[in-house]
Amino acid sequence: MAAAVAINGNASSGDWEGRYYHVDQILDRPGPRTDPSFLAGDEVKDFLRNKCKILVIGAGGLGCEILANLALSGFKDIHVIDMDTIDISNLNRQFLFRQKDVGHSKANVAAEFIMNRVPGVKVTPYFGKIQDKDEDYYLQFNLVICGLDSVEARRWINATLVNMVDPENPESLKPLIDGGTEGFKGQARVILPTVTSCYECSLDMLNKPTAFPICTIANTPRLPEHCIEWASVLEWPRVHGDKKMDTDNPEHIQWLYQIALHRAQEFKIEGVTYSLTQGVVKNIIPAIASTNAIIAASCCNEAFKIATSSAAYLNNYFMLIGTDGVYSYTFEHEKRDDCPVCGGESLDITLSKDWTVERLIEILVERQDIQVKKPSLSSPGKQIYFQAPPQLEEATRPNLEKKVSELVADGGEITVTATTLPFNLSLRVKYT
Amino acid sequence: MIKIWSMKKNEDQASKKKPKTSAAQIRVQKDLTELDLPSTMKTNFPDPADLLNFTLTITPDEGMYKGGAFVFQFNINSNYPHEPPKVKCTQTIYHPNVDLEGNVCLNILREDWKPVLNLNSVMVGLQYLFLEPNADDPLNKEAAEELKRNREQFLYNVKTTMRGGALKGTQYAKVTA
Numbered sequence: 001m002a003a004a005v006a007i008n009g010n011a012s013s014g015d016w017e018g019r020y021y022h023v024d025q026i027l028d029r030p031g032p033r034t035d036p037s038f039l040a041g042d043e044v045k046d047f048l049r050n051k052c053k054i055l056v057i058g059a060g061g062l063g064c065e066i067l068a069n070l071a072l073s074g075f076k077d078i079h080v081i082d083m084d085t086i087d088i089s090n091l092n093r094q095f096l097f098r099q100k101d102v103g104h105s106k107a108n109v110a111a112e113f114i115m116n117r118v119p120g121v122k123v124t125p126y127f128g129k130i131q132d133k134d135e136d137y138y139l140q141f142n143l144v145i146c147g148l149d150s151v152e153a154r155r156w157i158n159a160t161l162v163n164m165v166d167p168e169n170p171e172s173l174k175p176l177i178d179g180g181t182e183g184f185k186g187q188a189r190v191i192l193p194t195v196t197s198c199y200e201c202s203l204d205m206l207n208k209p210t211a212f213p214i215c216t217i218a219n220t221p222r223l224p225e226h227c228i229e230w231a232s233v234l235e236w237p238r239v240h241g242d243k244k245m246d247t248d249n250p251e252h253i254q255w256l257y258q259i260a261l262h263r264a265q266e267f268k269i270e271g272v273t274y275s276l277t278q279g280v281v282k283n284i285i286p287a288i289a290s291t292n293a294i295i296a297a298s299c300c301n302e303a304f305k306i307a308t309s310s311a312a313y314l315n316n317y318f319m320l321i322g323t324d325g326v327y328s329y330t331f332e333h334e335k336r337d338d339c340p341v342c343g344g345e346s347l348d349i350t351l352s353k354d355w356t357v358e359r360l361i362e363i364l365v366e367r368q369d370i371q372v373k374k375p376s377l378s379s380p381g382k383q384i385y386f387q388a389p390p391q392l393e394e395a396t397r398p399n400l401e402k403k404v405s406e407l408v409a410d411g412g413e414i415t416v417t418a419t420t421l422p423f424n425l426s427l428r429v430k431y432t
Numbered sequence: 433m434i435k436i437w438s439m440k441k442n443e444d445q446a447s448k449k450k451p452k453t454s455a456a457q458i459r460v461q462k463d464l465t466e467l468d469l470p471s472t473m474k475t476n477f478p479d480p481a482d483l484l485n486f487t488l489t490i491t492p493d494e495g496m497y498k499g500g501a502f503v504f505q506f507n508i509n510s511n512y513p514h515e516p517p518k519v520k521c522t523q524t525i526y527h528p529n530v531d532l533e534g535n536v537c538l539n540i541l542r543e544d545w546k547p548v549l550n551l552n553s554v555m556v557g558l559q560y561l562f563l564e565p566n567a568d569d570p571l572n573k574e575a576a577e578e579l580k581r582n583r584e585q586f587l588y589n590v591k592t593t594m595r596g597g598a599l600k601g602t603q604y605a606k607v608t609a
Binding site: 035037047052142143151152155159175200203204206208211212213214215218219233234237238306307309313340341376378379380381382383386387388389390391392395396413415417418419423424 | 433434435453454455457458459461462464465466467469474475476477480481483510511514529531533535536537539541542543545546547548569570571573
C-alpha cells in the first residue's frame, strides 16, 4: 500500500490516495507478456492520465458503458460524439441518462454525468454527426473507440481513418477499436488502419438485414412484419409520392401502424403493434444491457492496453455469441487485397506537366508491374476517362486530349479501375 | 502508446496514402466501366457526372415483350454495395413481377442481395423477367393469374398494354417504338 501511495502522488491533481491502486498493479511493473517498449511506472501513468486524448463515437448503449469504463480506468481527456437525443426507451440500459434528460443530446448529458461523477475527468461532447468533422479534428486523438449502431457510420469513420494515414507522419495512424452488439451477440475488434484488416475488409461477414420478398409482402402476407413492410415499402410511396418517410416522426409511424393494422385484419394476422411497426421500419434489434457491458469492457480493455503497452492487445477480432450459453472466439481477420478502402495497389507516378490523359493511359498499359488493360480513371468526385458504358465513354473522351495537370493537382489522386485489377489502383501524381 | 509505426515500416505498398473517393464511388466506377451488356440493354445518365442515378432501357429481342422499350430508374446510395441499388420501372406496365407503381419483384434486389453481386447481375436479372415472366412470384396478381390460366389471353393483354392501351380500367404506358 505504501508504494502505491508514493506513486499516486505523481498523478494529476484531484487524485486521492489509492485512487488508481488497482490499475497501478498493472502499470508499475512489466509482466511476462508486456511489450518490450513498456515503460513501467510514472511515464506510462503520466501518458494515460495527462496526455492521452481519446475519442468515443456514440453515446448510446455501448457508448455509456465505454465512457464510464474509460473514466474509471484513468483516461482523463475524453471526447464524445453523438448525433442523437435521448429517448425514453433508452433509459433501461443507457445508465448515464435519467427521465429528466429525455429529449436532450446524448453526448452532452453523458459528458456532464461522467464529469460530475468522476472527478478530474474532462469529457468534451459534440452533439452532431461524425461527418461534420474533418481530418484535423480526428488527428488530435491518440485513439478512437466506436460504439455505433450503423454500418454506414462505421464505414465512414473507417475510411476516414485509413485515408488519414500519411506515410510521412507516424502520428496520423490512429488505432480504431470497434464494438458492436446485436441482441445476445457482439464483437470487438482492433483496427490499425493500413496495417491490419479494416472494417470494409469484413463487410461481407455482416448479416444482411432481414428483407422479405416483395411479392410475399404484396400477395401472401403471413407475418405481422409482412403487413408493416407492405405499409412502408408499397403503400407509403403510393400514397405519399416523393414525400420521404421519416422513421423518427411519430405521425409517420402512426400512419404506417394504422395501414399495417388494417392489412393484418384483412388477412387475419395478429401481432401488429405500434412498437413492432417502429421496430420493423427502423430495423431495431432488441438491445441487451449485459451484451453491451461485455463488449464495452472488451473495447476499453483494448484501449487501455494500446495506450499503455502494458499487455498484448487483441489481434484482431473477438466475437461473442451469447444466444446459446456463452461462446467466444478470437481470430485474426485478414486484410483483403481487393478491399476498396485499404486494399488495392497504390503507386507514385511522376509525369511531365504536358502529358495528356491518353499518354498516361498508354504508360499504365505498358507498365509491366501493374499489367492493366483498358483502365478507367477518375479523381475524387470527377471522372477523367471511362471505358464504358458508351455514353460515359463519349462524355469523357474529350479529356483524353487534355493534360493530366489540368485535371489533377500536384500530389493529387487518381483512382484506376480495370477488369484486370483485383479492385483498384490509386495513383499519386507528381509533376516534373 | 504502442509503436504501430515500426510495424508499418516493413510494408511499402500499403503505406501510400489513399484517395478521398468513397468506397461506394469506386465500386460503382468499377461496376459501370466493366458492364458487359447485350445490345438489348442501354444505360442513360441524365447527368454524366452523377454515377449514382441513371436509367436502364431494356428492349427485349425475343419473348412476349419483344418490341417494347422498358425504362428502369437506378438509384444507388452511399451504402452500396452493402445495400442493393434501388430500382423502379418508370412506366406503367402489365407484367406479373412489376406492379403498377413500378416496384419490381426480383430476388437479388431485396432478400437475396449480396455485396458480391454487381450492377451487371441486377441488369441481367431484370432482362430475364421480360424473357421469362414468373407467375409464381407475382407482384401484379391479375397478370400472374392470367399468365397461368390463359397464356393466349395474357399475350394479348401484353400486346394491348404495350401499345398504350387500357385494360380493366388501368391506362398503360406506350412502350413500343
